[in-house]
Amino acid sequence: MKITYREAVRQALHDALARDPRVFLMGEDVGRYGGSYAVTKGFLDEFGPERIRDTPLSELAFVGCGVGAALGGMRPIVEVMTVNFSLLALDQIMNNAALLRHMSGGQFSVPLVIRMATGAGRQLAAQHSHSLEGWYAHIPGIKILAPATVEDAYGLLAAALADPDPVLIFEHALLYNMEGELASPPAAVDMARAWVRRAGTDVTLITYGGMLWKALDAADALAADGISAEVIDLRVLRPLDNATFLESVRRTRRAVVVDEGWRSGSLAAEVSARIMEQAFYDLDAPVARVCSAEVPIPYAKHLEEAALPQVSRIVAAVKALLPSR
């Protein structure tokens, strides 16, 4: 069945609500408005205001309230409109959700799912366009997912809900209208594993989320030039699945990490460091990175495009690693 990414998230939420009475949704405009990305349209009528809870503009309180409700036996799914707003809730995500289990000597798990939109590309300017998932991936105690496909939009959410620990799901805002296949019933997804989206032999492109599609386009362009690129979708940004990308890099002997976050201290930096630590002697070239320019993402279209990783930059980065032919 061909559906949109938005519809896949919606179905995953719908199925969770229908299946498990402990599941409820909470966030700004998730109810009467239908969700700022229209993911939860119609839910209020179907499931009622107790389970589809419109919140005030209080990210800190409603995310923290999700932590408390999770401790109290529920399975809350909290929607934060966009990643920049999640900074208002950072204290609760970091100081409570992430730390509680270890800090309490293992007494309390926090089965909380937090969803938010991330990424640029819609001229929403600096305060609605950043990719901060790499930041969150720094924090032990939470798990970070970045579904890039329709299948994963459904499957990773279902897996996150089955997980006893706090899981943050970053949905790239450009993906909501993308169409893809979803099996009926949808296949189960292993949220601990990265996935090879395209097999190749000359170079490994390691990416996630919205950048997966640019990496795949770059692989097409490279194929036209006789270069075979393998494309790996990380899917889970914490804990990283080292084995999948290391195995690939050991075969292709070259790696380019594509990450919409800023380069300094980025997820790309972490992946690159792990390759250096664990596969250094298998490399034929230094690991390369294609990241966003280190600026607040600007409004004007040409500037926004210039700030973000583009197919042409990925292709150029790959070619720079290969001996000239």
Next chain:
Amino acid sequence: MSDVPVPYERDYALTLLRHMLRIRRFEEKCAELYGQQKIRGFLHLYIGEEAVAAGAIPVLKPDDALVCTYREHGHALVRGIAMTALMAEMYGKREGCSRGRGGSMHIYDARTRFYGGNAIVGGGLPMTVGLALADRLQGIRRVTAGFFGEGAMAEGVFHESMNLAALWKLPVLFCCENNLYAMGTRLERSESQTDLTVKAASFGVPVRKVDGMDVVAVHEAAKEAVAFVRERQSPLFVEFQTYRFRAHSMFDPDLYRDKAEIEEWKQRGPLHTFTDRLKAQGLMTEDDFQRLDGEVNAEVAAAVAFAEQGSWEPIADLTRDVYTPP
């Protein structure tokens, strides 16, 4: 000292006294052990404020929930966390209630629904609201009590949490322990509105103001407040006016307040005023007090021995419980 007669039978009154005495003697020993470097890190003593925890917490039922602050030894003791496990936690031993990972500021106990211990001022408040929401959604009629200092009321999270609890009419008992100082900053130097109940009432939540130095006043107010929240399943705010006799933490030279002010508040000390009242009413003799004090001191000594004999968590277990084991 209140001249209102203590309205309790002897045993009931002595139980309240015992709660306060356990907190006082436990913490005096902690301060001593801190000097001996047996306890490290931050140590925030509750001495002077005992009447609040001792008077309020026994009113809660065993399946109610509590969320407290980093000054929570007293709450933990009154709630029923064993003094041995608490002292072992102060030592950082594996037998501690948080396996030695938390220390003084992060006391947890699933059995008594004691959700910390939170070292971020106001950090426990939204969790308090969420625990109450979980009860509401599961159709369980319980109370969640959140303790916090007046300093937390300057944080945005206080306002967000009060708003949410009031908006959704959740069964939360907000217990503000106003000891007048947010670390070294006195109330009027940090709040434009120094009547804290006015701030709380602006959310449409009923408020109470209670003498937090008088365990009888606290206990009676708590009975009314907890019953209110339990019956109506909606929030209530109580300000307990109290004072800490010791510095903010063991690192605090306490230079920001008058010695005379401290002495004045000590005149109202919750332990000796209650003891005096019980004696004056003939509910207790000096011998009774000495016997009780002896029992409490023996309990403290046993807790210290337990902590001393405790073990260190193996370093191999360092990363255990970052995530739930599969």
